[in-house]
Amino acid sequence: MTELRSVPEPGSLLVGTDGALTGRTSVYEKRLGDMGGVYRDESAYRDLLAELGPDHLVYRVEEHRCAEGPGALTIGTSTMQPGRVGAEYAVTRGHLHAVPDRAELYHCLSGNGLLLLETLDGRSEALELEPGRAVHVPGHWVHRSVNTGDEPLVTLFCYNTDAGQNYDLIAQAGGMASLVVEDGEGGWTLRRNPDHVGYPGAVA
Numbered sequence: 001m002t003e004l005r006s007v008p009e010p011g012s013l014l015v016g017t018d019g020a021l022t023g024r025t026s027v028y029e030k031r032l033g034d035m036g037g038v039y040r041d042e043s044a045y046r047d048l049l050a051e052l053g054p055d056h057l058v059y060r061v062e063e064h065r066c067a068e069g070p071g072a073l074t075i076g077t078s079t080m081q082p083g084r085v086g087a088e089y090a091v092t093r094g095h096l097h098a099v100p101d102r103a104e105l106y107h108c109l110s111g112n113g114l115l116l117l118e119t120l121d122g123r124s125e126a127l128e129l130e131p132g133r134a135v136h137v138p139g140h141w142v143h144r145s146v147n148t149g150d151e152p153l154v155t156l157f158c159y160n161t162d163a164g165q166n167y168d169l170i171a172q173a174g175g176m177a178s179l180v181v182e183d184g185e186g187g188w189t190l191r192r193n194p195d196h197v198g199y200p201g202a203v204a
């Protein structure tokens with residue numbers, strides 16, 4: 001029988017379309033200076049760093065957790081500023097969950113973008129995010145969000161707290177297999193990343 005003392009308090013959250021999460025328990029921000037090695041065009045990255053400075057905000061994450069351990073959820077918002085580094089649209093670092101079978105829900109609250117999804121054995125999906133659209137990321141998919149619009153891309157996400165994040169995998173692979181780049185007409189298109197050498201651990 002569950003001991004009553006071990007039962008966490010429920011959370012009541014107010015979720016703003018601007019990403020403000022009333023009831024949050026933590027916040028972190030990623031700034032341009034934190035994004036070294038994430039974008040393929042390193043010279044465009046260095047130029048932007050010189051222009052905007054390392055403190056320029058790229059994305060902000062507000063999270064709510066009320067428990068640890070198996071079964072606990074992390075619920076939060078991610079707010080990514082618009083922009084490009086060279087031809088490549090603004091991205092999050094991207095990760096596979098450290099416990100790879102853990103899934104995640106993303107629900108777009110405002111802005112426009114994509115969730116870029118790849119499996120270790122080479123499958124790839126780019127699923128559009130627009131207000132009201134949700135994406136279910138199953139376990140075993142590397143994922144990254146991409147802001148292809150002119151406004152902040154705000155998503156509400158939810159995943160098992162014990163999922164963790166493996167950030168090394170993408171770097172070890174030479175980047176994700178697909179790049180989301182400007183198509184020359186103000187839209188986006190996918191381009192194969194020539195530096196991608198396959199994910200470690202993939203069955204050939």
Ligand SMILES: O=P(O)(O)OC[C@H]1O[C@](O)(CO)[C@@H](O)[C@@H]1O
Pocket residue numbers: 061076077078092093094095104144145155157159165
């Ligand atoms: O953890 P990353 O890859 O930097 O990206 C941040 C995004 O991923 C999340 O960690 C959720 O998995 C959110 O905080 C946010 O949408």
